[in-house]
Amino acid sequence: MCMLLRRPLLLLFVQVAVLAAGAPAQEARSRPNILLILSDDQGTVDLGACGTQDLQTPHLDRLAERGVRFTQFYAAAPVCSPSRAAFLSGRIPQRAGLSGNVDPNNPDAGLPPSTVTIAEHFRAHGYATAQIGKWHLGHSRERQPTGQGFDFGFGHLGGCIDNYSHFFYWNGPNRHDLVRNGVEEYHAGEFFPELCVDEAAAWIRARDEQPWLMYFAINLPHYPYQGHARWLDVYEGLPRARREYAAFLSTMDETLGRLFAVLREQGIDDETIIVFQSDHGHSTEQRAFYGGGDAGPHRGAKFSLLEGGIRVPAIVAGPGVPEGELRGQMATACDWFPTLCTLAGIPQPTHALDGRDLQAVLADAAAPTPHEHFFWKNGGQWALRLGKWKLIWNAQDTTDGRAWKREPGMRLYDLSLDPGETTDLAAEHPKRVDRLRKLAQEWDPTIRYELEEKKE
Amino acid sequence: MCMLLRRPLLLLFVQVAVLAAGAPAQEARSRPNILLILSDDQGTVDLGACGTQDLQTPHLDRLAERGVRFTQFYAAAPVCSPSRAAFLSGRIPQRAGLSGNVDPNNPDAGLPPSTVTIAEHFRAHGYATAQIGKWHLGHSRERQPTGQGFDFGFGHLGGCIDNYSHFFYWNGPNRHDLVRNGVEEYHAGEFFPELCVDEAAAWIRARDEQPWLMYFAINLPHYPYQGHARWLDVYEGLPRARREYAAFLSTMDETLGRLFAVLREQGIDDETIIVFQSDHGHSTEQRAFYGGGDAGPHRGAKFSLLEGGIRVPAIVAGPGVPEGELRGQMATACDWFPTLCTLAGIPQPTHALDGRDLQAVLADAAAPTPHEHFFWKNGGQWALRLGKWKLIWNAQDTTDGRAWKREPGMRLYDLSLDPGETTDLAAEHPKRVDRLRKLAQEWDPTIRYELEEKKE
Secondary structure (H helix, E strand, O other): OHHHHHHHHHHHHHHHHHHOOOOOOHHHHHHHHEEEEEOOOOOOOOOOHHHHOOOOOOHHHHHHEEEEEEOOEEOOOHHHHHHHHHHHHHHHHHOOOOOOOOOOOOOOOEOOOOOOOOHHHHHHOOEEEEEEEOOOEEEEEHHHHHHOOEEEEEEOOOOOOOOOEEEEEOOOOOOOEEEEEOOOOOOOOOHHHHHHHHHHHHHOOOOOOOOOEEEEEEEOOOOOOOOOOHHHHHHOOHHHHHHHHHHHHHHHHHHHHHHHHHHHHOOOHHHHHEEEEEOOOOOOOOHOOOOOOOOOOOOOOOOOOHHHEEEEEEEEEOOOOOOOOOOOOOEEEEHHHHHHHHOOOOOOOOOOOOOOHHHHHHHHHOOOOOOOOEEEOOOOOEEEEOOOEEEEEEEEOOOOOOOEEEEEEEEHHHHOOOOOOOOOOOOOOHHHHHHHHHHHHHOOOOOOHHHHHHHO | OOOOHHHHHHHHHHHHHHHOOOOHHHHHHHHHHEEEEEOOOOOOOHHHHHHOOOOOOOOHHHHHHHHEEOOOEEOOOOHHHHHHHHHHHHHHHHHHOOOOOOOOOOOOOOOOOOOOOOHHHHHHHOOEEEEEEEEOOOHHHHOOOHOOOOOOOEEOOOOOOOOOOOOOOOOOOOEOOEEEEEEEEOOOOOOOHHHHHHHHHHHHHOOOOEEEEEEEEEEOOOOOOOOOOOHHHHOOOOHHHHHHHHHHHHHHHHHHHHHHHHHOOOOOOOOEEEEEEEEOOOOOHHHHHOOOOOOOOOOOOOOOOOOOEOOOEEEEOOOOOOOOOEOOOOOOOHHHHHHHHHHHHHOOOOOOOOOOOOOOHHHHHOOOOOEEEEEEEEOOOOEEEEOOOOEEEEEOOOOOOOOOOEEEEEEEEEEOOOOOOOOOOOOOHHHHHHHHHHOOOOOOOOOOOOHHHHHH
């Protein structure tokens, strides 16, 4: 590991980026590796670097110190499958072709094979690609990782598993769910996150000069909360739900620490861009003890388009990225795809993305966000953010796990003054509401809120 | 192991039984040990000894060869908690005080502490007592095994667990559920059935002259179907649901084989009475792949008072029990308590049981059943059997896991001609219907089927 080399390498990569547009694959070695880490149901502020006081996440905090952390970063959906579809495709879920969670018993459900993933794009530009961990983007062969641009896939296809048996249990059938390149494989009794690091390490060690992109989707801290017993001891004083969640989150951090150590061991940590993001806010489901996570000042959690459901921890570090900086600009999971093309020096895809290149934001804390506005739609809710304003329709408030509730109709919030979305300003700003509604309809012309409102 | 000793020992035990009524505990050494094995969601004919053609259960088949197998044996309920309540108390669930499954999130639910269990009774007569495996009879301290007559308890308190993580996952919260004498204990990654045998072996090896009673409630083949991969290979040709179930059932049989080997190793297999029974019929729930088990000629499965829900494999072997015989008399899970008192030579409890002493039936295949009739009530259904006749009210037919259906009203079947309960004879036999209904009302005076019928 040679921290001093980082900035010269950055320059090298930027030069390569300029020179390499359309360059043949054999020149690819000078490109950085890409490690995309997606955590699962992690709360907005549940990271030491994000300000949590009662959780220990030293490895991710160190990652934040090595790169840029975002303070207003958004998942593209408040539930798993559509969030992942956007993360991998650079498009909002509706345009990626997967707007809800994948039904495990429907073999035809999932991310359409025609959707172009970041793996397909990077592979076309000379990258080796691997998926490790959770998928939840489809079960049929062509919808599995190896059908969606990954040379290698290892992990579970469903929405959650038991980490020791690797069984899917959310509903029936309760079945084993661990596959390698589409073939079932048994590791009964072995802790899944550790298995994932072992697989990642083996795959990384087997790489040669070819750059690689790995999507490491760790299924933590998603229920079941299966943190190591020693972490339960550490958090003994916390309330039950928080304690279980905290132990699992620290177990996750520890596991990612092992993965980062593999990069150091291989001498490639300063040649690897690491992205870290949660797929959406923490869960307040009964299965999650009605919620052990923390959205800070925000309302909402998983399943909600209120801030707590979609505003997530996000970090990027590595070559081309400043060290130890914060960025307050609005940014989204759709942005990784175009941003990483720039950072890696490969051409942007020719089809339209909803994501925007964050390169200017990374370079300059004063740069404007590339998103004047952004749009979300999920589970009967939709929302649009424009600057400090957020218009939200039919919000589902999932803050209290024992009493989820709909907030029917249209509300307008000023996030700069009211991060908790408590004071509806729609009546005071009818023209602004109208403008935001029209922008929303440009994203999704099927929105006809006036009609829906009359039905209430 | 000395099979030749069995009959002399039998005589000895019968003599002791006659002499020992009210004898002090120090004389107890001459009494047999009792091993009560309860399997979980095992189908009516799913045992080699019961006639299955496609499953391998050599250890249980050998047990049947060593003792008596019943062909018309009934669980007292078609779901877990009430069936176990009856098995341990000798009373039908309504009189044991637990007529439905225990809600895992209600600390006050469970078998009432005032209910006298077979463990309490045998302990009062000099036995050491242990519970190992599944409980599902309550979570509060006084409702746990050590509050219900067991000196020692090891296992899970809920209705099902993952066998590798020991997490409860049927609904939320998804939590760890493994306790030893009321204290949580972690064995992450270790296969629960093997852990149970290890615990049983250690406890048995630590016994001295004191006789013991162990309730070994193996949570197999209850979903999740987690049979060893080598058994999945053995059953590769079977349909998916049957294959998963079969692999798990053979894993169970193998596990019980290890337990039986402990008795042989300790030289006590001919001093130990072994009871084996399923808690009710196989599951056709979605979680169970809509049903991998087999009820043979019968309709119904778990959750049904049709024969497939309550007619279960049952074996008793050991001192006082003939070898390699079948008994066709109606017998029930409530009968073990009084029967074992007789076989062990300890006094019957002074309170009323619904179970009857099967000693005469064990001794003579021509003896009449001690149950002229028996009564079940569960989940809006009730049934009464009298001889070959079965009257059933509002039956829930769970045969097809994808289409459970109610059969409203009162039906009468002749089980001797119609084991599948297909031909309703109620209209032909109104007086018989009336007599059976009155008998049912003697068991439960709250039954007012005429009123219920009008509400339909």
